[in-house]
Amino acid sequence: MELIKILDILGPLLALPFVFLRKGRTRRENLVILFLVVQLVLNGIAKYIMIQPDGHNNNIFFYKLNAFLSFGIAGLFMLTILKKMLAAKAFGLIAAYYTVSLVVLLIILINESNTSFNSMSFSLTAFSVCLFCVIYYLNSLANPGDENIIQTSKFWLITAFFVYYGSNFFIFLTFGLLAKYNIKGLGLWGIHNVIFFISCCIILIAAKWIKK
Amino acid sequence: MDQKIGLIVILTLFMLLMVSFIAVFVVLYQKRHTNYLKEKQLLQYHFSQTLLQTQLEIQEQTLKNISQEIHDNIGQVLSLAKLNINTMNCNEPEALQGKINDSKILISKAIQDLRDLSRSLNTDYVVEMGLLRSVEYELELIKRTGVLQTVLRIEGKPYRLEQQQELILFRIVQEILHNILKHAKASVIDVFVQFKQELFTLTVTDNGIGFDASRLESSDYSGFGLGIRNMHNRSVMINTAFALNSTIGKGVAITLQLPINNPVK
Numbered sequence: 001m002e003l004i005k006i007l008d009i010l011g012p013l014l015a016l017p018f019v020f021l022r023k024g025r026t027r028r029e030n031l032v033i034l035f036l037v038v039q040l041v042l043n044g045i046a047k048y049i050m051i052q053p054d055g056h057n058n059n060i061f062f063y064k065l066n067a068f069l070s071f072g073i074a075g076l077f078m079l080t081i082l083k084k085m086l087a088a089k090a091f092g093l094i095a096a097y098y099t100v101s102l103v104v105l106l107i108i109l110i111n112e113s114n115t116s117f118n119s120m121s122f123s124l125t126a127f128s129v130c131l132f133c134v135i136y137y138l139n140s141l142a143n144p145g146d147e148n149i150i151q152t153s154k155f156w157l158i159t160a161f162f163v164y165y166g167s168n169f170f171i172f173l174t175f176g177l178l179a180k181y182n183i184k185g186l187g188l189w190g191i192h193n194v195i196f197f198i199s200c201c202i203i204l205i206a207a208k209w210i211k212k
Numbered sequence: 213m214d215q216k217i218g219l220i221v222i223l224t225l226f227m228l229l230m231v232s233f234i235a236v237f238v239v240l241y242q243k244r245h246t247n248y249l250k251e252k253q254l255l256q257y258h259f260s261q262t263l264l265q266t267q268l269e270i271q272e273q274t275l276k277n278i279s280q281e282i283h284d285n286i287g288q289v290l291s292l293a294k295l296n297i298n299t300m301n302c303n304e305p306e307a308l309q310g311k312i313n314d315s316k317i318l319i320s321k322a323i324q325d326l327r328d329l330s331r332s333l334n335t336d337y338v339v340e341m342g343l344l345r346s347v348e349y350e351l352e353l354i355k356r357t358g359v360l361q362t363v364l365r366i367e368g369k370p371y372r373l374e375q376q377q378e379l380i381l382f383r384i385v386q387e388i389l390h391n392i393l394k395h396a397k398a399s400v401i402d403v404f405v406q407f408k409q410e411l412f413t414l415t416v417t418d419n420g421i422g423f424d425a426s427r428l429e430s431s432d433y434s435g436f437g438l439g440i441r442n443m444h445n446r447s448v449m450i451n452t453a454f455a456l457n458s459t460i461g462k463g464v465a466i467t468l469q470l471p472i473n474n475p476v477k
Contacts (some may be wrong), residue, residue, distance in 0.1 A: 144247075
């Protein structure tokens with residue numbers, strides 16, 4: 001059970017070297033590095049605060065900051081892909097939606113007190129990234145090209161984001177209910193950590209074994 | 213403990229749902245991708261078949277042109293030269309000299325005609341000279357016969373097209389000019405070439421007798437002769453819009469429009 005608690009640090013730590021050392025890394029893949037670094041650093045800080053014995057262990061701000069920055073990076077990653085797939089108007093709408101979501105999250109981050117976890121704002125980030133992923137999947141299905149996307153790192157990176165945010169959407173949205181069942185030994189964030197670790201493994205696979 | 217198990221079951225189901233979604237996507241995508249590749253292969257096959265067919269048609273037309281040119285022009289000139297030589301009489305030195313001079317002129321003309329023919333049929337030469345100069349040269353040849361006046365007008369900064377496009381466009385222009393000489397009874401041929409950044413336009417107009425082109429309004433060229441159909445098919449093959457306008461007594465105008473992606477500088 002102790003291992004589950006540090007999976008959110010272990011995951012990015014494991015995937016980072018593979019993405020960093022990937023041959024012919026694209027600019028877009030640099031965003032994945034940034035995503036992993038943000039997760040690693042902010043989860044590390046949050047974890048450090050949590051284990052402090054003096055009672056000053058409120059780490060919610062760092063989780064909120066993590067959610068905001070991660071959404072910013074993952075959203076940007078998705079936009080760079082969708083830009084090449086969608087018509088200018090459709091892309092404009094999505095870009096506008098992304099910008100508005102980012103601003104809303106920033107306002108929440110600045111104005112909200114750090115005493116409680118905001119289920120709705122976290123759900124918004126998860127929903128938005130999932131929406132971008134679904135648009136990507138549907139568009140790929142409607143317009144298959146010469147390249148088999150399943151053999152591209154892009155597909156696996158998006159799938160990693162989809163698994164992470166898709167699962168978290170469920171966790172964040174049903175936070176109240178899940179908090180009620182937050183029994184000792186298997187905390188809510190334990191489940192989050194396992195899912196995040198799986199996503200990091202998918203990123204690792206994409207970086208290590210998918211050549212294109 | 214029951215609550216804990218319930219939670220694990222719900223989350224596992226949710227994860228399974230997501231994994232299923234991705235698995236279904238992968239299966240569907242693979243299916244569509246395979247179909248796409250098959251369709252593309254089929255299209256490529258059809259395209260290469262059409263290209264081959266067109267090449268054969270061009271070749272056939274070229275042979276026909278050579279045959280006609282040799283029969284109507286070079287053959288006549290050489291026959292005349294032979295007649296001169298046959299009727300030479302050494303006892304009439306003045307007439308003899310005249311016939312020798314005439315024969316020389318006729319043979320020189322036959323040689324020049326052969327050169328012109330060779331030039332206009334040689335694919336490499338067309339590719340080397342480019343479409344514009346090749347068309348200019350064709351018009352010059354027609355003008356030299358003295359039967360027709362030719363005008364070449366150019367708008368915009370000239371650029372080169374892809375080799376295949378230039379060659380096919382040139383063969384279409386040759387076919388148009390050939391048709392004008394054969395059927396139009398025109399006195400002027402006007403060729404207008406427009407080089408725009410995104411569109412190449414070439415229009416050939418004559419002031420001949422024209423014909424009823426009302427059937428062409430629906431872009432259906434099937435009712436017309438092989439020549440027009442071939443020109444239309446060749447245009448389609450290089451993504452060029454082919455438009456023919458004509459009214460009886462007012463000549464014919466044929467416009468070819470090719471969208472430009474990457475002009476060769």
